[in-house]
Amino acid sequence: MDKPENVKLILPIEDADDMSGTDRPHRGTGRRFRGAIVNKMGVAILSGEYQPGDRMRGEIESAEALDVSRSAYREAVQILTAKGLVESRPKAGTRILPRDRWNILDPEVLAWAFAGEPSAEFVRDLFELRAVVEPAAAKLAAERRRKEHLKCMKDALGIMRRDTLARETGRAADRDFHDAILRATGNGAILALSASIGAAVKWTTQFKLRSRALPRDPIPDHVRVYEAIAAGNVEEAGKAMRNLVDLALEDTSWAMGGDSGKHAPQRAKASN
Amino acid sequence: MDKPENVKLILPIEDADDMSGTDRPHRGTGRRFRGAIVNKMGVAILSGEYQPGDRMRGEIESAEALDVSRSAYREAVQILTAKGLVESRPKAGTRILPRDRWNILDPEVLAWAFAGEPSAEFVRDLFELRAVVEPAAAKLAAERRRKEHLKCMKDALGIMRRDTLARETGRAADRDFHDAILRATGNGAILALSASIGAAVKWTTQFKLRSRALPRDPIPDHVRVYEAIAAGNVEEAGKAMRNLVDLALEDTSWAMGGDSGKHAPQRAKASN
DNA sequence: CTGACCGTTTACTCAGACATTTTATTGTGT
DNA sequence: ACACAATAAAATGTCTGAGTAAACGGTCAG
Numbered sequence: 001m002d003k004p005e006n007v008k009l010i011l012p013i014e015d016a017d018d019m020s021g022t023d024r025p026h027r028g029t030g031r032r033f034r035g036a037i038v039n040k041m042g043v044a045i046l047s048g049e050y051q052p053g054d055r056m057r058g059e060i061e062s063a064e065a066l067d068v069s070r071s072a073y074r075e076a077v078q079i080l081t082a083k084g085l086v087e088s089r090p091k092a093g094t095r096i097l098p099r100d101r102w103n104i105l106d107p108e109v110l111a112w113a114f115a116g117e118p119s120a121e122f123v124r125d126l127f128e129l130r131a132v133v134e135p136a137a138a139k140l141a142a143e144r145r146r147k148e149h150l151k152c153m154k155d156a157l158g159i160m161r162r163d164t165l166a167r168e169t170g171r172a173a174d175r176d177f178h179d180a181i182l183r184a185t186g187n188g189a190i191l192a193l194s195a196s197i198g199a200a201v202k203w204t205t206q207f208k209l210r211s212r213a214l215p216r217d218p219i220p221d222h223v224r225v226y227e228a229i230a231a232g233n234v235e236e237a238g239k240a241m242r243n244l245v246d247l248a249l250e251d252t253s254w255a256m257g258g259d260s261g262k263h264a265p266q267r268a269k270a271s272n
Numbered sequence: 273m274d275k276p277e278n279v280k281l282i283l284p285i286e287d288a289d290d291m292s293g294t295d296r297p298h299r300g301t302g303r304r305f306r307g308a309i310v311n312k313m314g315v316a317i318l319s320g321e322y323q324p325g326d327r328m329r330g331e332i333e334s335a336e337a338l339d340v341s342r343s344a345y346r347e348a349v350q351i352l353t354a355k356g357l358v359e360s361r362p363k364a365g366t367r368i369l370p371r372d373r374w375n376i377l378d379p380e381v382l383a384w385a386f387a388g389e390p391s392a393e394f395v396r397d398l399f400e401l402r403a404v405v406e407p408a409a410a411k412l413a414a415e416r417r418r419k420e421h422l423k424c425m426k427d428a429l430g431i432m433r434r435d436t437l438a439r440e441t442g443r444a445a446d447r448d449f450h451d452a453i454l455r456a457t458g459n460g461a462i463l464a465l466s467a468s469i470g471a472a473v474k475w476t477t478q479f480k481l482r483s484r485a486l487p488r489d490p491i492p493d494h495v496r497v498y499e500a501i502a503a504g505n506v507e508e509a510g511k512a513m514r515n516l517v518d519l520a521l522e523d524t525s526w527a528m529g530g531d532s533g534k535h536a537p538q539r540a541k542a543s544n
Numbered sequence: 545c546t547g548a549c550c551g552t553t554t555a556c557t558c559a560g561a562c563a564t565t566t567t568a569t570t571g572t573g574t
Numbered sequence: 575a576c577a578c579a580a581t582a583a584a585a586t587g588t589c590t591g592a593g594t595a596a597a598c599g600g601t602c603a604g
Contacts, residue, residue: 031556032595058584075346075347078354079353082350089565089566091584092585092586094585094586108354122460128457128459190400190401190404192374304564304587331554344588361554362554362556363598363599364554366554
């Protein structure tokens, strides 16, 4: 198994900021800098340090500032280009693209967005996507689930019950549960949203943990979804999942500081 | 094992001037090969020419086969890595990743998938995603649409009426219409699905054109969606859009040969 | 049969140079 | 004075060549 990304800066002990004249002995050739640079720049862009339209400094200058060769820096920029974050042209330089060109559903981009404090607006957007996709996914899963999917969900539920959302293992099981549902749809396109949904799920629990000492027990809601899917009850699966997401949204928007949306009436549809 | 020697890579679309006749000693440097290589390899992977698990040949060999320098080849591979198509490690070489790690919602990846004949299964998946997202998006749009969104939709409808789906301009207007709805949701995460939805829309019309000499007139369905959104009628917008997508799915699955609309045991593929 | 060792293969990085593209400026003609 | 073409400069794109670190696969000892 591979986890999304353990983003620790592999950059050597000295940071990019130049230490006074300490030159290491032939530091790092062949050490996989590229990933570190990409992470650094990705987080810088997603956090708003560089803003859309800004022009970055030239390749030579940037590479020197990061203390890497121009090739390594260029490969990093190519990756950012591939994710729609920047664009480079021969004389115009490398510019940050407007937000609507970013591939924010890319797992790595998503991780960069959540490396800092994501904006309330962004979290709300992800939640809305979740509210759109997950109930429909549950309905599809109820039609097409196989034994192995049910086993995954059941195992995840067991771990959630045992460890609760207070432990990381429990939170991971929560994500696994939702991921299993997406897999059970048998739809690759929907499964590709796993990272996005997972991020929203993760932040649900984050906000829950922050806001209340004793959060609502999530197990019953999850069990209802599981049982409906196991029974092949399509409509009930959709309803149960919708209820689950609505409750999560309620908790989260409440914890994020009351009425966070620029689009006001979110609470109105919560009529169960 | 031997790859054809004259794999003249497809030069950037803008210029295919020389390069085919006289082989100069100073063959084109500084000509933006990277994008061409990425496209070539991306299409090769998405079309199944390289299959998941396959190991590509080494950098030097591949670069020579493509007749570019190692740097250009490497930058291309980095882009494929960024999109989750391949993974390279020092001694293991560069391998194609399993399908479920591909970022198939990435606009470029999607384009590569449709560069060849996409599999019926893939088109079905995209359609299901569309059926999930678009009705919900229409409901959100009915709540939050602004004048400029309505204008976009109206303009697109006008062009569709004038040019029909027989002309490319008309088909582009169709995509613009659906895109405007996604923009009207005011949700960046949902808007990021624009490329995926657009691809599904595009193939709807493709299949329509192939199958019937006189396809169903799409205008009335679109008008119903537009009017519901303009009127702010949330439920009606959702219903109208669901109806539109259902009809499109009907046409498409019929044109794609048989009952591929239902997720039946159509595992016709060998080896999963 | 298990575990540690070691060489080979491969990607990763560095460095310096040149070509190309694009923008900004200048010059010219009407 | 304005439009348009030629030119200069700045940045990315590419090439070459070399050395380094990491992971795989076999080998050998326990």
